[in-house]
Amino acid sequence: TLSSSSAASDVYKRQRFWQRALSGDPGVAGATLWLNGVPTTVAGVAPPGFYGESAGLAPDVFAPLEMVPQLLPGANWLQSSRNYWLWIIGRLKPGLSARDAEVMLQRVNPQPKMRLVLEPGEQGLHHLRRQFAGPLKVLMAAVGLLLLAACANVANLLLARASAREREIGIRQALGAGGARVVRQLLTESLLLSVLGGALALLVASVLSRFLVAMVSFYDRPLELQTALDWRVFTFAAALCVMTALLFGLAPALHLGRINVGRSVAAGWHGEGGATRHPAGKALVAVQVTLAAVLLAGATLLVQSLRNLRYQDPGFTTANVVTAQLTFTPSLEGIVRLKRLADPLTARLASMPGVRAAAVSTFPIISRGYQAETVSLPARPAREGERIHLNHVTAGFFETYGIPVLRGRSLAPTDTASAPKVAVINERLARQYFGGEDPIGKLVSLAPAFDPEKAWQVVGVVRNTKYHDLRQEMPPQMYIPVSQGRNPGVFVGARCGPGAIAGAELIRQALREADPSTEVESAIALAAHVEATLHQERLLARLGLLFSTLALVLAWTGVYGTMSYAVARRTREIGVRTALGATPAGIQFAVLCDALRPAAAGMLAGLPLALLAGRILRGLLYGIEPGDPTVLLLTMASTVGVAVAGAWLPARAASRVDPMAALRSE
Numbered sequence: 021t022l023s024s025s026s027a028a029s030d031v032y033k034r035q036r037f038w039q040r041a042l043s044g045d046p047g048v049a050g051a052t053l054w055l056n057g058v059p060t061t062v063a064g065v066a067p068p069g070f071y072g073e074s075a076g077l078a079p080d081v082f083a084p085l086e087m088v089p090q091l092l093p094g095a096n097w098l099q100s101s102r103n104y105w106l107w108i109i110g111r112l113k114p115g116l117s118a119r120d121a122e123v124m125l126q127r128v129n130p131q132p133k134m135r136l137v138l139e140p141g142e143q144g145l146h147h148l149r150r151q152f153a154g155p156l157k158v159l160m161a162a163v164g165l166l167l168l169a170a171c172a173n174v175a176n177l178l179l180a181r182a183s184a185r186e187r188e189i190g191i192r193q194a195l196g197a198g199g200a201r202v203v204r205q206l207l208t209e210s211l212l213l214s215v216l217g218g219a220l221a222l223l224v225a226s227v228l229s230r231f232l233v234a235m236v237s238f239y240d241r242p243l244e245l246q247t248a249l250d251w252r253v254f255t256f257a258a259a260l261c262v263m264t265a266l267l268f269g270l271a272p273a274l275h276l277g278r279i280n281v282g283r284s285v286a287a288g289w290h291g292e293g294g295a296t297r298h299p300a301g302k303a304l305v306a307v308q309v310t311l312a313a314v315l316l317a318g319a320t321l322l323v324q325s326l327r328n329l330r331y332q333d334p335g336f337t338t339a340n341v342v343t344a345q346l347t348f349t350p351s352l353e354g355i356v357r358l359k360r361l362a363d364p365l366t367a368r369l370a371s372m373p374g375v376r377a378a379a380v381s382t383f384p385i386i387s388r389g390y391q392a393e394t395v396s397l398p399a400r401p402a403r404e405g406e407r408i409h410l411n412h413v414t415a416g417f418f419e420t421y422g423i424p425v426l427r428g429r430s431l432a433p434t435d436t437a438s439a440p441k442v443a444v445i446n447e448r449l450a451r452q453y454f455g456g457e458d459p460i461g462k463l464v465s466l467a468p469a470f471d472p473e474k475a476w477q478v479v480g481v482v483r484n485t486k487y488h489d490l491r492q493e494m495p496p497q498m499y500i501p502v503s504q505g506r507n508p509g510v511f512v513g514a515r516c517g518p519g520a521i522a523g524a525e526l527i528r529q530a531l532r533e534a535d536p537s538t539e540v541e542s543a544i545a546l547a548a549h550v551e552a553t554l555h556q557e558r559l560l561a562r563l564g565l566l567f568s569t570l571a572l573v574l575a576w577t578g579v580y581g582t583m584s585y586a587v588a589r590r591t592r593e594i595g596v597r598t599a600l601g602a603t604p605a606g607i608q609f610a611v612l613c614d615a616l617r618p619a620a621a622g623m624l625a626g627l628p629l630a631l632l633a634g635r636i637l638r639g640l641l642y643g644i645e646p647g648d649p650t651v652l653l654l655t656m657a658s659t660v661g662v663a664v665a666g667a668w669l670p671a672r673a674a675s676r677v678d679p680m681a682a683l684r685s686e
Contacts, residue, residue: 055081056091073109073141109141154639155560161636162315162567166574167264169311173574173581175268176304178210180585210269211262218261222249232559271300301582302618308578309622309659310629312571317630317655319564321641324651326561328643329554335485335494336385337422338550340376342523343384344512344543346531358508361535363433365512366414369530374517378530379417380502380509386550390488391507393466395498397453402468408449408496409487410466412505418444418482420513421546428460428480437503443476447484449496464498476500489553491642513546560640572662575619579666583615587674595679604675611674615667616660623659630655 045051051062060083071078083091088098098106112121122138129136143149192202229247348354362380369378383389392407415433418425426447435442443464450459465475476498484494502509512531516523524543531538544552587594594607634646644651 053081055083058087058090060087073107152556155556158318158560158637158640159563162318162564165311165315166567166571167260168267169308169315169571169574171264171267172304172307172311173578174213175271176301176308176578177581178268178272179301179304180581181272206272207265207269210272211265214261214265214269217264218257222253222257225249225253301585305575305578305582305615306618306622306625308571308575309619309663310626312568312575312662313623313626313655313659314629314633315564315568315571316658317626317651318633318637319561319568320651320654321634321637321644321646321648322557322561322564324644324648325640325642326554326557329490329557330551332490332643334386334490334550335423335483338545338547339422340518340523341421341513341515341546342527342543343546343549344524344527345384345541346510346512347539347541348508348510355508357535358510358538359502361538362414362502362509363436365530365534366416367433368534369512369514369527370416372526372530375514375523375526376517377416377419377515379420379513380414381417381511381513382412382502382505382507382509384511384513384549385421385546386486386489386553388488393498394468395449395453395496396465396467396470398463398470400453401470408498410498410500410505412502412507412509413499414502414509417499417513420515421485422515423485424483426481426483427458428478430480430482431499431501435501435504439504441476441504442479442501444480444482444499445478446482446494446497448494449498450478450481452496476504490550512540557640557642572658575659576662576666579615579619579663580669583611583667583670584673586614587611587670590674591677594674594677598677599679607677608671608675611671612664612667615671616663619659619663623656626659627652627656 048062049064053060053062066082072082085098112118118138118140122136125136125138226249233247346358348358366378366380369375382391391410393410394402394406395408396402413431415431415435417423418430425444428444431442431444445459445464453459453464454462459478459481462478463470463472463475464478465471467474482499485497486492487495487497512527514523514527516526523545524540527543528540531540597607598604630652631647634641634648634651638646
């Protein structure tokens with residue numbers, strides 16, 4: 021293992037990388053591994069299932085912290101007070117509480133203004149957990165509601181089946197079977213049904229869990245999570261089987277355990293004379309409609325939020341734009357090489373047939389990373405906590421991404437390292453720092469207090485754009501030429517004409533001509549890149565639609581099954597009504613009204629619950645309120661439509677009952 025006594029060049033490999041890159045060579049320990057041009061010695065291979073300190077993120081190589089200056093030269097990574105990437109993980113001594121350790125750390129804190137906070141670390145860092153905790157809780161609640169709807173549906177079917185078994189159970193009791201024994205038998209049948217369903221669910225879960233992880237992964241950063249079924253999953257599934265068996269099997273079992281033996285036996289196999297109508301059947305239909313309404317309202321809100329995110333105006337255009345990330349060694353030599361490459365690569369790419377505009381930048385549009393800077397003016401020092409986003413770009417950046425220049429000019433190829441320092445700012449930065457003044461020609465300094473040595477002259481104002489993600493407000497943004505800043509251009513963008521060949525191949529061709537030693541690490545259409553940032557919203561919307569559709573199907577089958585059974589049991593009554601002059605339309609209307617009463621009750625009960633669900637989902641919504649009237653009206657119309665559809669066929673069958681045949685069968 022790596023320890024304080026390990027050599028500074030010792031590194032550890034993860035097992036998957038060991039098997040993939042070195043074919044599982046057992047003699048890898050002691051071998052030399054080159055990282056960013058630095059020779060390191062392999063100390064060992066990490067055990068299977070070890071993914072590091074951050075869940076879902078699996079580094080291939082673990083290196084001592086002391087190697088950071090060697091692997092990442094050119095910056096003071098370990099001494100800078102702005103290091104946000106460094107996390108400290110420790111194990112408490114026996115008898116020492118986390119609170120006491122936090123107090124001790126605060127005493128030696130080199131920055132007293134910043135408070136050191138200890139968090140539980142037994143499950144690693146919480147980045148992924150924080151990101152997906154809310155959505156996973158929502159999905160768990162939706163699955164729970166769907167399970168309740170399924171239990172209500174099965175309970176309704178078993179209740180109808182119980183009425184048909186009244187004579188059978190009556191005979192059993194007449195032969196000496198007690199009510200408790202009958203209840204145990206029926207609950208055993210329900211448990212068997214539940215266990216079969218649970219086994220099938222585990223089989224499906226073992227397959228679909230991998231797809232679920234793939235759906236929440238970013239295209240260039242796949243998550244690695246253990247989704248294999250273990251004893252915890254099996255224990256939870258077993259407990260769920262018992263619970264669901266009680267939920268849908270208890271009511272029919274208790275009903276049959278309390279039947280009148282004499283009346284049930286005398287009723288005959290048809291059972292109409294001895295069986296009673298069960299108000300619980302219609303109550304279960306109402307429950308199914310209620311749950312379907314809640315799930316449908318939540319799914320509609322999530323789908324509309326996804327639609328709002330997709331079709332909002334982000335301030336840039338994505339049509340025919342391809343972005344690519346260049347391979348980059350974070351060393352002083354690598355930084356210098358990429359800075360020198362930026363302008364020639366932009367010019368070469370822009371001159372290629374089919375390319376309308378091209379640019380290089382430190383960060384792409386909709387970037388997971390950003391550079392926060394403090395800005396001051398000659399008469400306005402920076403304020404506490406005030407930050408802007410800075411991006412190093414080449415000429416053609418705004419034309420490539422379709423960002424209109426509102427005032428002044430764009431950056432030009434003549435804005436080189438030897439030319440006066442110039443910058444382009446967005447509307448929000450202009451409004452926040454200059455108010456109603458025209459910022460063109462004014463100086464801005466990237467320092468807490470104005471420093472002429474770190475000042476840039478504003479030559480243009482561009483439109484506000486989304487920067488970090490599509491939910492975020494448009495931040496104050498400043499763009500400076502790559503040649504005049506300290507950061508290299510790592511991302512290449514190209515706007516191609518409709519008839520151009522694949523933009524990614526154009527970028528690779530231009531890069532080969534400008535610098536054969538640099539390669540394209542990844543390339544993707546900008547539209548696909550932006551869409552990929554919505555993977556969480558897309559997952560919630562799709563699963564929400566799936567769950568709500570299943571709930572509506574369950575509600576439909578509940579209404580259909582209840583009304584079909586009711587019509588079958590009331591055949592003689594319907595025949596008498598028809599013989600006395602009832603019209604088919606009147607019988608249809610009566611059956612439909614009989615079905616709509618529990619459905620209407622369920623819908624009315626579901627509306628306040630749908631509003632509550634919307635408030636719970638508020639943090640996941642975008643551009644829509646939880647109580648949006650359109651969503652509520654759509655929910656009401658859909659649930660009523662499902663109830664009418666479920667009752668239509670039984671109502672039609674009732675209207676076609678032959679009164680003579682019905683009376684003759686009795």
